[in-house]
Amino acid sequence: xxxxxxxxxxNRNNENKMLTFYDHVPRFLEGSDSPRAYLExxxxxxxxxxxxxxxxxxxNLVRARADADASxxxxxxxxxxxxxxGMPIGVxxxxxxxxxxxxxxxxxxKGKCTDRDAAxxxxxxxAGAIILGKTVTAEFGFYSPGPTRNPLDITRTPGGSSSGxxxxxxxxxxxxxxxxxxxxxxxxxxxxxxxxxxxPTFGAINSSGAxxxxxxxxxxxxxxxxxxxxxxxxxxxxxxxxxxxHPGLYGIDEPMMSTKPKALARIETAGWQKxxxxxxxxxxxLVKRIEEKGVNITDRFCDINVESFESSVEPALDITNxxxxxxxxxxxxxxxxxxxxxxxxxxAQRLERWKSIENETYRNLLQQREKIRSQHERLKDSVTALxxxxxTGAAPKGLEYTGDPIFAVTSSILGAPAISLPLLEVxxxxxxxxxxxxxxxxxxxFGIARWIMSIFDHKV
Amino acid sequence: xxxxxxxxxxNRNNENKMLTFYDHVPRFLEGSDSPRAYLExxxxxxxxxxxxxxxxxxxNLVRARADADASxxxxxxxxxxxxxxGMPIGVxxxxxxxxxxxxxxxxxxKGKCTDRDAAxxxxxxxAGAIILGKTVTAEFGFYSPGPTRNPLDITRTPGGSSSGxxxxxxxxxxxxxxxxxxxxxxxxxxxxxxxxxxxPTFGAINSSGAxxxxxxxxxxxxxxxxxxxxxxxxxxxxxxxxxxxHPGLYGIDEPMMSTKPKALARIETAGWQKxxxxxxxxxxxLVKRIEEKGVNITDRFCDINVESFESSVEPALDITNxxxxxxxxxxxxxxxxxxxxxxxxxxAQRLERWKSIENETYRNLLQQREKIRSQHERLKDSVTALxxxxxTGAAPKGLEYTGDPIFAVTSSILGAPAISLPLLEVxxxxxxxxxxxxxxxxxxxFGIARWIMSIFDHKV
Numbered sequence: 001x002x003x004x005x006x007x008x009x010x011n012r013n014n015e016n017k018m019l020t021f022y023d024h025v026p027r028f029l030e031g032s033d034s035p036r037a038y039l040e041x042x043x044x045x046x047x048x049x050x051x052x053x054x055x056x057x058x059x060n061l062v063r064a065r066a067d068a069d070a071s072x073x074x075x076x077x078x079x080x081x082x083x084x085x086g087m088p089i090g091v092x093x094x095x096x097x098x099x100x101x102x103x104x105x106x107x108x109x110k111g112k113c114t115d116r117d118a119a120x121x122x123x124x125x126x127a128g129a130i131i132l133g134k135t136v137t138a139e140f141g142f143y144s145p146g147p148t149r150n151p152l153d154i155t156r157t158p159g160g161s162s163s164g165x166x167x168x169x170x171x172x173x174x175x176x177x178x179x180x181x182x183x184x185x186x187x188x189x190x191x192x193x194x195x196x197x198x199x200p201t202f203g204a205i206n207s208s209g210a211x212x213x214x215x216x217x218x219x220x221x222x223x224x225x226x227x228x229x230x231x232x233x234x235x236x237x238x239x240x241x242x243x244x245x246h247p248g249l250y251g252i253d254e255p256m257m258s259t260k261p262k263a264l265a266r267i268e269t270a271g272w273q274k275x276x277x278x279x280x281x282x283x284x285x286l287v288k289r290i291e292e293k294g295v296n297i298t299d300r301f302c303d304i305n306v307e308s309f310e311s312s313v314e315p316a317l318d319i320t321n322x323x324x325x326x327x328x329x330x331x332x333x334x335x336x337x338x339x340x341x342x343x344x345x346x347x348a349q350r351l352e353r354w355k356s357i358e359n360e361t362y363r364n365l366l367q368q369r370e371k372i373r374s375q376h377e378r379l380k381d382s383v384t385a386l387x388x389x390x391x392t393g394a395a396p397k398g399l400e401y402t403g404d405p406i407f408a409v410t411s412s413i414l415g416a417p418a419i420s421l422p423l424l425e426v427x428x429x430x431x432x433x434x435x436x437x438x439x440x441x442x443x444x445x446f447g448i449a450r451w452i453m454s455i456f457d458h459k460v
Numbered sequence: 461x462x463x464x465x466x467x468x469x470x471n472r473n474n475e476n477k478m479l480t481f482y483d484h485v486p487r488f489l490e491g492s493d494s495p496r497a498y499l500e501x502x503x504x505x506x507x508x509x510x511x512x513x514x515x516x517x518x519x520n521l522v523r524a525r526a527d528a529d530a531s532x533x534x535x536x537x538x539x540x541x542x543x544x545x546g547m548p549i550g551v552x553x554x555x556x557x558x559x560x561x562x563x564x565x566x567x568x569x570k571g572k573c574t575d576r577d578a579a580x581x582x583x584x585x586x587a588g589a590i591i592l593g594k595t596v597t598a599e600f601g602f603y604s605p606g607p608t609r610n611p612l613d614i615t616r617t618p619g620g621s622s623s624g625x626x627x628x629x630x631x632x633x634x635x636x637x638x639x640x641x642x643x644x645x646x647x648x649x650x651x652x653x654x655x656x657x658x659x660p661t662f663g664a665i666n667s668s669g670a671x672x673x674x675x676x677x678x679x680x681x682x683x684x685x686x687x688x689x690x691x692x693x694x695x696x697x698x699x700x701x702x703x704x705x706h707p708g709l710y711g712i713d714e715p716m717m718s719t720k721p722k723a724l725a726r727i728e729t730a731g732w733q734k735x736x737x738x739x740x741x742x743x744x745x746l747v748k749r750i751e752e753k754g755v756n757i758t759d760r761f762c763d764i765n766v767e768s769f770e771s772s773v774e775p776a777l778d779i780t781n782x783x784x785x786x787x788x789x790x791x792x793x794x795x796x797x798x799x800x801x802x803x804x805x806x807x808a809q810r811l812e813r814w815k816s817i818e819n820e821t822y823r824n825l826l827q828q829r830e831k832i833r834s835q836h837e838r839l840k841d842s843v844t845a846l847x848x849x850x851x852t853g854a855a856p857k858g859l860e861y862t863g864d865p866i867f868a869v870t871s872s873i874l875g876a877p878a879i880s881l882p883l884l885e886v887x888x889x890x891x892x893x894x895x896x897x898x899x900x901x902x903x904x905x906f907g908i909a910r911w912i913m914s915i916f917d918h919k920v
Contacts, residue, residue, distance in 0.1 A: 119790035208790050215705025244787040245675030247823045327704040330579035363707045
């Protein structure tokens, strides 16, 4: 097993650096480059790779080019609308778009148009961003994957359910793609495709107009760089707000400054037992490197509060699956009535069990989730952020299984912000490390992420 | 002005008693009546009154009759599915239905089918209820009203935005109709049509699959009787759950027992200044009657906590309008792009202002709402429930203006359960009184409502 700390993603990082949208803005303003030219480079990459990667369900190149031209004019006039004016963006096909069908990874929605934009799409268009196309999602954003392949090794899964968004960014087709996470759909594919993945605080970016209304559904970003992940998230929330009733994403409209964390808690969770000795060793080396830079590293063995948290979060995946399964009975039961093959057997089987979850059981599960969140909040005084893996290893071979969400589920159940950083390598494939912050402190987490990247000599 | 306490709605109450679904169940079981026969009586009333009332947008009588026959068979076998097996229900046309279009009161959605049931519709069908048709809503559930007239006086508004649901129940066309409330859309039309209106704790009944995702949107019931309001709500929540992440509606599957409250706080709010002396006098007489039955009545003049609450809730309507306006920019901005007449000028004008609300302002408004809620929670120890009016007076003449939501907004901003009871009469028209309880104590509030009705000699 080839396990190394920085080798191949430093190559990959150079690739992505070429794509980092934010770095191009000065050139757009001075006229040596333009959003239209940037878009054409993205389209060229799509032409080269899409046949084998299959990241997109549909694209609107005519509109994308027209919107890029309009953006080019705004830069020429010195008046871009926002930090993402002209940024080409892929949108997970759970989100409605006025110009393209929203097919939700299901044959039931083949060709279905709703003639309106989801809130985030509407907001990003207002900010001047370019909606290039819809990216493949697993059926209803859950299990049964689409045709997408991992761009770094097409015999492997790109992860799910934001398969297309993860792969499109991993292949360098777009600098940023929108995803969602309920269990592990942002952090896991980010890890498998070597991307930066950002799962914000629950509700921080408006997810209205998406086929995704579970109580852990959160809208986030796959990006080729930390900077683009931040500016896309910030501008999306600035123009679209947060989910109704939520304060949205706090922060400023520029890339976060690097911030050295005081103390990180090294978290194992139920995922640790599923990792190979090589992966564990790799993670420990990375944590050691951080510790050597003067960060206090704590863990379950030396801090009783961390141990309490670890023990409370142990059943996170089971609790999450039952909470979301219960909530997902709608609309699945309604779809199921349309015919024997309306929903995949994969989901139909699960639905039978979900239907048996009692209301009282669900209430208890919500209470358990609250308890885990309280345990997490208790770490606030002594721990700046948690650090753990983003996945148990490299993207699995084959396309049927999108990989284990066991590490990603931690930030999902907490409703807390998390970022996956493409810092490790296993089997010649990327593996992410995950840092998890506290609710509404997303910006602070970006600062920590930036600092961590800096000690591994990465341009972020 | 003809202002009386019990006269005409006691007649009306007899009418509604004939319709009370729950009272028919023993006859369904013994075979002297049937859900099919009950449905036909509803249809007969519709045939008689619909031409002038115009409560429905669409109906599916073929399916309703088939479903009623299936229900009749279940009763004959002694195996009804729930307390609402066979209950004909009208559904506000914001909620999706697999068999009928969901037109949202907007020409943009004319004839639009989504081929799926909203969560509450799916749940009620599973409980054996009969979805009779879709009821008229104001445009997008907001301002511009549809053609519906008040069944008690067709020169008057039925209120909005749940105009059709309020009128359908008021006309005796259905025992129960589903509505929603963001500002005043359940409590106000209930008052105007002489119905019982129930606005549950925020999130208590699953509103997924409705064009209504604002942070105060709540699904509730218009009903001809308190008993039917409860059983329809309880079974809806039992089969459909609450909104994702919410515990749903607490209670039991039978009509609540009458419970005499220990203390009620007589609440004025900003609405009091808008009431005529006659209406105030009428309300004071009613409160006096309750006091004479041994309930401790407190108010802003004799309880400093009530005064604090009154003063915090004073700007409730402005805060609500700005919160919901900000949240409603999506999907309105997306609709607006479709053409100059895509949305009414009424809404378009408001949208311009809503677009100018800053994210920071919205965050402050959310904090103000939280403060009002805290002030309310502080009354818990000394006050069993709040009592106030449901509207400033009778339904206004004309159809253009759906009436002032100033009294209804109190329970909306609190997220607390509220019930409108048709106990007063002004100008020969009904006027409701509103009782407001505490979050998740909806069942307790039904007990209090039942007790209040009992002292006015009403069968509930």
